[in-house]
Every structure is written in structure tokens, then in C-alpha cells.
Amino acid sequence: MKPVRVGICGLGTVGGGTFNVLTRNAEDIARRAGRPIVIEQVGHRSIHPDCDITGIKATSDVFEVAANPDVDVIVELIGGYDTARELVLAAIENGKHVVTANKALIAVHGNEIFQAAHEKGVIVAFEAAVAGGIPVIKALREGLGANRIEWVAGIINGTGNYILTHMRDEGRAFEDVLAEAQALGYAEADPTFDVEGIDAAHKLTIMASIAYGVPLQFDKAYTEGISRITGEDVDQADNLGYVIKHLGIAKRTENGLELRVHPTLIPKDRLLANVHGVKNAIAVMGDAVGPTLYYGAGAGAEPTASAVVADILDVARDINTAHHYRVPYLAFSGVGEDMNAPAIMPMEDITTAYYLRLLAVDRPGVLARVATILSDNGISIEALIQKEITEGELVPIILMTHRTKERQMNDAIREIESMADIAGAVTRIRVESLDEGE
């Protein structure tokens, strides 16, 4: 059968990896696709040192690849928002299928891109945009297609998980582990994108759209980072039987969809709690299948290339399929047209349990006052630890609450912080049981 001709734009880490995997495993890939996948052209400014493109047609202008009539599929691996958006839209305009690993592009410009692609009848595939090599987009979009998804909860940023893992295992401070992660190349010089949850929110936004058949709404995702987690919190969580993970959570409730990224206490015996270092994992609860989990490398040259090439294989198989028979971009047909589609809830309306840590002056009645404030706001306490004082007069109080509305918790925290006997801000970390069943 006729080969499928690929144009790779960008030959950095992921582009180089994609080039190498397509080349190294060409024979197996052709047997899987039923036809050869050939690299027709590459567009790049610089080349990853592991990548040898001898004999391949190359250009420094990626738009030339998007216009090349001999290219069937554009693989966008240049990253970023603006040029990537222009490139993808140009490729679509030229009737080419698109494979991309760009989570920011899809989360922010996905609705526009899918609309354009739908009009042209071309595929836009983005498995590599979420959790690197883990085929979780395929699982959510196809493998779990029988289910109403109840919730999705994922460790979807390797940098953050690396930091939290080493804070816990080695009793080190956030800044200390972050510096190490930067030295090892697991974290960027400016780590904001990773540790403040923006990258995770991009990925969560994409998964939520696929899970629930709603348009991409990155601007409505709640995002909170891990930079304020202390060793004290890690230890207290451990004492209470929990581990702190930076989770992206999407949940269907009767009031709408929760869409939130924040540090989370989860029970130690959950599989997610045992996902260490830079690895990613996503737990998905479906009404028919129950709890499931997908684990693997969330970044890196070849893991991400694994997902890019899987998408190219899908394109190769679907290239002659009538467009309306293909899997819809966001899993459901008519996304954006469904008037009954659930809305994304404001953070104040979500319901969860909480871990609170506060510093109190050791004076009779302080604890009673805190308990009264919580009670007055309709919040019940599940566990309370008042630590013995080792020195000074401030006593750490650790509380776990039952599930309550975020708004009530905000009110309670405001009141508690206004108490004269409470020092500084209350630390609040959300708690999820993530019942995975036995």
C-alpha cells in the first residue's frame, strides 16, 4: 500500500525522539500500519544532538513543510502558542492531518483548531500532549467509551512529583529539591509553569473535555502550586496515613464539573500514592468499569515520541476513512452544541475534605474557639492533632475535616486567621479519598 508521508516540524528533544523511533522501528511500524510511514521532510532551526537526518529533505521554514504537497501529516513539535497555532492552522488549511505534542496549544487554542480541522475533514491527534507516553487519551476516548466518567485524578507533572517524592523520602525542603531538579534537568530555570500547576492544568483541561464532552476551558481551571508545602505538612500527612501529591482532578457532580489542580492528601495505600519521581499516572473512575489507572513516563524524548508515533499510526489507518466515522477530537460528536453539557464550577462551589495546619498561642480556649468556628460554618472535624510544644509558645494544631464546601472553608479560615491567638496564615491542603476499590 501507499506509504504515509510525514513532515516533522521541530527537531528538539521530542522531535529528535520521534525521528529516531520512526527510523529505528520502521519495519515493525509498517507491519502495524499495513504500510510504510516515511519521513518526507523535516523543518527545524536546530537539531537535537542524538538525531542524524542525513539524506532527509530539510528546511528551516516549518511553513514550507505545512505547504509541501508531498506531506500527508504534519507533526508539530515546535512547542509554544503563536507560531505553533499558525503552523497547525496553515497545515489544516492545506488539507493535512496534524499530530501534536503541544498541550498548551490544545488547551488554549484547541476549540479553534478542531473547528478548522472539522471543516476541512482532517485529523488532529494529540495523545502526546497529556502524560507523555501513557496512552491515556486513547483510553479515555476509546477504551472507556462505554462509561460515564465519574472522575479523573492524575499526577500529570513529573517535575512536581519528583519534588514531592524527594521531600517525603529524604525529609528535604521544597527549595532544596527544586534546585536539585533544576541541576538534573527535570525542572526549568523558571519552574513556575510546572510547580504552580499551569502545565498540569493544560493537561487536565484536555482530559476533562474528553471525559465529559465539553469544550476546552483552560481559563476555568483552578490552579494552585506546591511551592508552599513544607516538610512539616509532609510529615503530618504521613502520620495521618496520607501522602501529598500534586493532582489534577476533574469530577462530575450534580452541580457541574470540578476542574482543579492543587496539592492533595491521598491515602497511602492508593496506587497513585505509590507513583514516585518523575513518573505520571492517571486514575479514571467510570460508572461501568470502576476504578482504573494508567502509569508511565510523562515526559522525555522517546516516551513522548511513543505517543506521537501512535498518533501517526492512527492517522495512517484512518487517512481514507470518511471524516464522520473517525473518533471525534474531543471524544463526543457535537461538543459545544450540547445545551445540557455540564458547566465548570467556580472553585468556591466544589466539595472536598481538608487538612489544616495552624499555629496557636498556647492558651486555654483557643482550640475550643477554632472548633466552634468550624462548627458554625457547618464543618465537622475528623481528626485533630495538637503537638507538644518543644520551645516557644506557639503550638501547631493539625486538623482533618469531613467533606464540606470550599466556600464554607474559606469563611472559616478567614475567621480563624482573624483570631488574636492564631499566628500567621492557616495552611490548607485538600484531601481526596480517591476510592480505587479493592
Add this chain to the structure above:
Amino acid sequence: MKPVRVGICGLGTVGGGTFNVLTRNAEDIARRAGRPIVIEQVGHRSIHPDCDITGIKATSDVFEVAANPDVDVIVELIGGYDTARELVLAAIENGKHVVTANKALIAVHGNEIFQAAHEKGVIVAFEAAVAGGIPVIKALREGLGANRIEWVAGIINGTGNYILTHMRDEGRAFEDVLAEAQALGYAEADPTFDVEGIDAAHKLTIMASIAYGVPLQFDKAYTEGISRITGEDVDQADNLGYVIKHLGIAKRTENGLELRVHPTLIPKDRLLANVHGVKNAIAVMGDAVGPTLYYGAGAGAEPTASAVVADILDVARDINTAHHYRVPYLAFSGVGEDMNAPAIMPMEDITTAYYLRLLAVDRPGVLARVATILSDNGISIEALIQKEITEGELVPIILMTHRTKERQMNDAIREIESMADIAGAVTRIRVESLDEGE
């Protein structure tokens, strides 16, 4: 668009679950498929009590469903080998697509069935045949399509994992937990199929074919059960930092493919070691993606239905696709025609590490003699525990070896068992590191 018309054969646990999921989630499923999926007819002898088929065309003759010109897809959920084989072949002969949850059927008769289906240009889908609701067939066949698979290792029998989990957590004996599992309905009255690894070998056979592009060869799978595992072994494994799991392992080596089901010691910190109770999980190592893992319910009405319905969705999308564009049944085109396809190795040729437990008379020189026998057979010892004697004169000796050939280990065990100072048989459990990376 035109509905896809399904004929469900068998309305037991999985058939009833499939009926209910298709009915309950019909609206979402239609949006995913781009068209309605309608149940045209059911063929059944008895009906699961949870299933209400009022208003559905029914027959007690499943072959009538296979001949019904209004049925596009036959869903075979009657189980067993002979009638199921006849039914599936009749449906194919009538030009119908087939979805089945029958692992025994695919593992034993799959080559014949796929040949017939290929000639007729129809789909045979079997996601539900392996690990229930976990979409691992899709992951192996599509999501990891870029990779050369290095190994697959799975907990793919819930009954066995339930027994091993409770033996470990509660210090109970195999027979005791088995009786409980039978009372709870997790184990059959005759548990041979589950606890002796036959069911796992069916599923492993299917995964190996898809991972490596080789024909189904159930008769070449090595199968060893868990009925001889003792509480002593569970405790000793724990002391050494391991957990005993009943694994199905397929591995590519330079000498061919390993295909084996047996109790296995794996390090405690592996995710697989933390898969408890009746749940299943499959770890897959790819050359590009690295380690990945897929977890969920391996059995049960609705988890299995989840996979069956996902297959129906795939059929609905591919129903008008030219046959050569569809994903090949066993992932690769030309399975069975590839003269260079790796052969499945005899068990004596595989390489692994070992845990040995033996009972020795407490006499000087016995340990030295055992060590010499191992050394003479080219086997080196990694760890040795000689337990203190509490009563009587027999001393338990626990050994962990480095990796060696099974043949050498067989020879060594034969020699050790022939020693006058060794009582009874040597317990041998294989050990795998299953490196999942950090």
C-alpha cells in the same frame, strides 16, 4: 447516520452487564460512535436477574442471531470452546463482525477464527478477553504501536490475586483463603482454572501475540499455579523485601520469546506489588516509552461489559472502513507469515532469578554442600537465610540466587533433593525485578 445493530448471545453475568451498559449509557455511546448502537436481538438460555429485556427480540437459539440479516455485530458471551467457536465461525461466514469476551476461545481457536474473519473481511474484537475492563489490548495494539515491546508482566487472574493478598495481609493459609473466595463467589467450586494459571495463560497468550506479532500458541505457555505457596514463603519473601504475585510474563530475548505463568517474587516497591485483592494490572515495557502500567477490574459484569462495549464502538466506527485499513487482529499484518518471527522458548531455556526454600538436617557441611551444588551448576547466591531451629532437627534454609538458566536450576535442585540431609522437595519460586524505573 444509520444505527449499528447488535445481537447479544448469552445473557449471563457479562451479557447482562453488556445489555445494561448499552441501555443505560445509550445517549453518550451514540455521541461517541456518531450513531446509535441498538440491540437488535438477544439469544439466551437463561437471563441474569439484573437484566430486563422487555421489548427486545429474543431467541433461545444463538445461531438464529448469527443468521439474522438485521444484525451487524454478534456479541459472543456464551463462553466455553465448542459452541462459542461454532457460533463465531457461523457469524463470520454470514459476514457479521464479532465481539467476544472469551479468552479461552481466542487463545485456543484464535488463529482459525482470524483466518476465517480475514477472508470474509470482518472484524473480530476481543478487548474483554484480557483483564476485563482494563483497555490493555488497545494499549498494546495501538497506544504502544511505536514500540518494540520488551516484556509484559501481569496480574491477570483476580481469584489468584485475592488469595495471595489475603494470605499476605492476614497470615492465612492458601486453602483457608480459597474457601473464603469460593464462599464470596470470587472462586469457582473447581478452582483449577484460576489457581493453576490456565486462565492467566489464556490471557498471556493473547497479549504475547499482540506484543510480538506471532500466532497464538497457548500450548507452548508454561503454567504453574499458586496452590503450593505457603505462609512461610509469603513471610520469607516479605523479610527479603518482596511480595509473591501470580504473574503472566512474556519477554523478548535474543533466543526467542519467554511465555510463562507462575508465582513470582517481585520487589515490594513495584506498583504491581501494590495491586491488591481481585484487581488486575499489566506492566508493559516498550523500547521507546519505557515502563507503563494498566490497572483496573479484571472481571465482573460491568467492568467486562465496559470492554465489550468499547469494542462495539470500534466496530461501529470501522464498519465501513476497507478491511486492510483496520488494526490487524494480532496488531501486525502478516502474522504467521513472518519467517523471522521469534519462537516461544521451552521453559528450560528461560533465564530468571530464584528463591529456594529447603529443609535440612542440622549437621555441619550441609550448607556447604548445597552451595557447592549451586556453584557447580553455575548458579551464584545473592542472599541466604538459615533460620534458627525452634524445635525438631530440620533447619529451613532460604536462598536467593542471581539470574540463571532454568535448566541449570533444575539440575541443581535435582542434586540437592538427592542429598540425604535434605528433607522433601525444594520449594522454588522465580524472582523478577521488573524494573519500572523511578
